Amino acid sequence: MTLPVDLFISFRSPYSYLALPKTLKMVDDYDVAVNLRPVYPLAVRVPGFFKKTNPQFARYVVLDSSRVAKHENIPFRFPRPDPIVQDMTTLDVAEHQPYIHRLTRLGAAAQLEGRSLAFTSAISRVLWDGSVQGWNEGDHLARAADAAGFDLAAMDEAIATDPDRYEQVIKGNEEAHAASGHWGVPTFVFAGEPFFGQDRIDLLIWRMESKGLTRRRA
Template sequence: MTLSVDLFFSFRSPYSYLALPKTLKMVADYDVAVNLRPVYPLAVRVPGFFKKTNPQFARYVVLDSSRVAKHENIPFRFPRPDPIVQDMTTLDVAEHQPYIHRLTRLGAAAQLEGQSLAFTSAISRVLWDGSVKGWNEGDHLARAADAAGFDLAAMDAAIAADPDHYEAVIKGNEEAHAASGHWGVPTFVFANEPFFGQNRIDLLIWRMESKGLTRRTA
């Protein structure tokens, strides 16, 4: 029996990106389906989050995520431009957020097609692996989407025609995320039990094995 796991994911979260290689390997090695459910970053979900948290929080995330990437040999560079329009000196978050709204809605569209993990993995590499300058320019995203089996222009057009439909999917994801018992990303949820962090995948596999998880056969 194929087991199912929800993965709550943010396109701005370095740890969400860093979780993808092990997630893809887990899906390749085990009889498990991962339903990636995009949510908005804390900067959008929780107004004033960065002003309320310890000022060392952002600096530590930069240090630690870069360290994790080196340890795991994952190509990594913070996205340029930042998916969130934010003044990192004042920590003010702009009201208009063109990048993260587009990315998260695209993730929701892929979720509706049942292919959100493949789509998000392809798109996230464009943002985070440092291989391109200006991930939002040219055909970088379109080529990544095409490689994952998606037509980016068609997705953008569908979202523009009915943005509320995709916002409703995201809102449902955020409500399910909150109900899971955690607020951060990436959070994996199996049988109503949350596993927070890219470093909890081994623990997640251990738990699923106790519930009958099996390896895939060649």
């Protein structure tokens, strides 16, 4: 019996990116189906979030995510440019957000096709693994999408034609995320129970095993 799991991520979250290799391995090893559901980052989802939180928050995330990446041997560098247009001195978030809206809507489009994990894994590597300069330029995203079986130009065109359709998917994801009992990403949700963080996958597997999770046959 295949067990379903929701995974809420954002394209700006380093921990969302760092969770993906273990998530893909979990899907390879176990009879589980992960429905990846993109949401907007807290900087967009919660106006003024960074001005309200402890000023050490961002500095610690930079330190810790880099440390986790080294420990897990995951190629890692913060995206250039930042998917969120934000002045990190004043913490002001720009009203116009071309990068994160495009990325999140693309993730929603892949979700509608039932293949959001594959799409997000491919695209996130372009942003986060440090292999390219200017992830938003040239054909970096298009080539990554193509390797995962997607036509990026067709996806962009569909979104431009009916952006509200994809915004509604994102809104539904954010509502389900909030209803799960957590606000951060990555959050896995199994049978209504949230598991927050890239370091909770082993605990998630343990819980699913208690509900009949089995390994895939070799």
